[in-house]
Amino acid sequence: MTSGGTAYKALVVPAAHLMPADVLAHLSKLAQQGATIVFLENYPTDVPGYANLDKRRNAYRATLQQLPAVSFSETTVTPVGKGKIITGTDYARTLASCNIPIEEMKTEFGLQAIRRVNSTGHHYFISSLQEKGVDGWVTLGVQAKAAALFNPVTGESGEARLQQVNGQTQVYLQLKSGESVLLQTYQKPLTDAKPWFYKQEQPFSLRLDHGWQLHFAESQPEIKGNFNIDQLCSWTTIQHPAATINMGTGVYTLEIELPDLPADDWILDLGDVRESARVRINGQDAGCAWAVPYELRVGSFLKKGKNRIEVEVTNLPANRIAELDRQGVKWRKFKEINIVNLNYRPSSYAHWAPMPSGLNSEVRLIPVNRKF
Known part of the structure; x- marks a missing residue:
């Protein structure tokens, strides 16, 4: 059975109670022509809508009488024309009757x-x-x-x-x-x-849990200066009045001494990132991480001895938007239907609590070897 150039081994109809008469008739015709049609749990029992109800019900029942009379409590394969109709309630067993290898x-x-x-x-x-x-x-x-x-x-x-x-x-x-x-x-x-590259993590990792510095490459409102971060956490906790209401990019910097040990590569595990990160190591672009698991292979950028790691993290604009609403600033300068609440009414985000931003957990360097 093909549709749009794609071949299908079976057409599966999950438990349904309503189906247009012409759809059921077409399924029956497909089976006659050689297709495998699977009905799970039951045949549909009626047609939808009320227009011409009696006429459509009569057509539906006429087609229904042509389908195999079976008990859905057991998986049954019934030849129909050049094809077959499979019925049952056990999904795995019924689908297995289609002779389709499982994934x-x-x-x-x-x-x-x-x-x-x-x-x-x-x-x-x-x-x-x-x-x-x-x-x-x-x-x-x-x-x-x-x-x-x-x-x-x-x-x-x-x-x-x-x-x-x-x-x-x-x-x-x-x-x-x-x-x-x-x-x-x-x-x-x-x-x-x-x-x-299949990796096998070595039994220990280098915990980068202290010595970080943070400054902001971009921020609205502006946040100046450098901040010493002993333990990585949301930048909304730093001692600055704009830290809980800004949107921007914070740059975390750390210098480390790489231990001299054999490893095929190193994985930089950034942990909990809010929301996306760009990594530079020794001045070289090592990649971007914008989704879990927030890990990058960085062995080719590291060297023996001292290394400089920079992680640029950009947060969501949620904290800034909430503050603009609290201040009554008219930031909605465009007509966009999605800037509404669930009832499609104008909504304020002034009640939003600060969302975590930046590097929010321990960062690790993990030595790995090839598994194969």
Whole structure:
């Protein structure tokens, strides 16, 4: 079954009570033509709306009588024309009857994923939208001879580790909570591809928990001067009257002595960032972190001995907006329907409490080695 150039192995109708008569008739026709149609929990029982109700109900019931008479308590596969209709209440068992390989990354590891076919294989967009991450072998729902991983945030790429187990392809995935990755599979081996960097954290890390200095590159209202930060926390807690009401970019600076130890790379873990960070190490741009897990590979920028780390953090304008509303400043200089409350009425944000800003937790440098 194809639609818009995309092939589908089954069309799934979740538990529904209302369905237009022509839609049900079209589903029945698709099954006759060779499609697999899955009804979960029940057939729809009626049509929506009241216009021409009797006529539409009669058409609906006529089509319903053509569908297999089954008990949904058991998973049933009924041939219909060139296709089949599958019914049942057990979602996993019913979908398994479609002979569609499951994606273990979703069912076993809790990952979110979108898969599409292309001319060389398949590509996935995979996200770990959960508290835990993944570090291990994951069975794919497709066969592959090779695969590549792409980090959409940093631009890193490399050939992924694959293995064949019981006739199925497994890929090694490393994803931390909140992290995303692109996976491309291939039907032919790759040539001259550098391997993906799978990291193994060493058992200790360098805690950058004191000695930071903070100044503001930009701020409204203006905040001048340097602030010594013994323990990293929201800049709304520093001793300055504008710290709780500003929007801007604070620059955190620290000089460290890098220990002389063997490591294939170093990971800079910025911890809790509010909201985005740009990192410079020894005057070189080391990258931006704007989403969890707020980590960057920085080994190529570090040197033996003394190193200077600068982290530019830009906060949200929420604290500034709240203060403008408290002062009665007319900052809404444009017509925008979304600057309203849930009832689509003009809203004030004067009641907002200060939102955390800057580096809000411990920062660490983590030595890592290649896992493979």
